Amino acid sequence: MIHIRKRNRLQNYDYSTPGYYFVTICTKGMLEHFGRVQNNEMELNGAGRMVEKWFNRITDKYPSVCCHTFCVMPNHIHAIIQIVGTDPCVCPDKNKQERVNTQERVNTQVHPYEDVSLSDVVQWFKTMTTNEYIRNVKLLSWKPFDMKLWQRSFYDHIIRNDEELIRISDYIEKNPLLWKEDEYFIELENI
Numbered sequence: 001m002i003h004i005r006k007r008n009r010l011q012n013y014d015y016s017t018p019g020y021y022f023v024t025i026c027t028k029g030m031l032e033h034f035g036r037v038q039n040n041e042m043e044l045n046g047a048g049r050m051v052e053k054w055f056n057r058i059t060d061k062y063p064s065v066c067c068h069t070f071c072v073m074p075n076h077i078h079a080i081i082q083i084v085g086t087d088p089c090v091c092p093d094k095n096k097q098e099r100v101n102t103q104e105r106v107n108t109q110v111h112p113y114e115d116v117s118l119s120d121v122v123q124w125f126k127t128m129t130t131n132e133y134i135r136n137v138k139l140l141s142w143k144p145f146d147m148k149l150w151q152r153s154f155y156d157h158i159i160r161n162d163e164e165l166i167r168i169s170d171y172i173e174k175n176p177l178l179w180k181e182d183e184y185f186i187e188l189e190n191i
Helices: 046-056 094-099 102-106 118-140 162-174
Strands: 019-026 035-038 041-044 065-072 076-083 155-159
Touching: 019 118, 041 046, 041 065, 046 065, 046 076, 046 118, 065 162, 076 118, 076 162, 155 162
Parallel strands: none
Antiparallel strands: 019 076, 019 155, 035 041, 065 076
């Protein structure tokens, strides 16, 4: 019997469509690489801070993306990622306009935002975090991982209205408080 892998993405949906997406990315084997929950608060270790850093750089790589609520947990991350679209008139980061230096202004050629999908964003994020993690295993003796830092795919949910956006943002923000009830919590004594 041939095993057919279940698809995580909604079939025939264009994930470059402007909108809000709830994303969960888990470490391979659900290993706790990014810190620990202590007194209902997430305490990031160096690897957790590195993951947070690369999440915050997504909008530098993809100007047509906005990053909203985000939480690093010991063995996964939750995030709300917004695909803004390819309209060059849209400026997802209004502060970016003020940060442009004069050398960047010299080039007057208009470059519309590239068409980017949610999978492109997640792939880039996983690549950047994995590469830096590997460097820091060698340089800083971070805990090694077996072959891959992240699981093969990721979970997504297309956010369809403001109520969902508020509910999911609240869930992400409260995730450390609910860690022991979280489906990704693994009692280490039982392993």
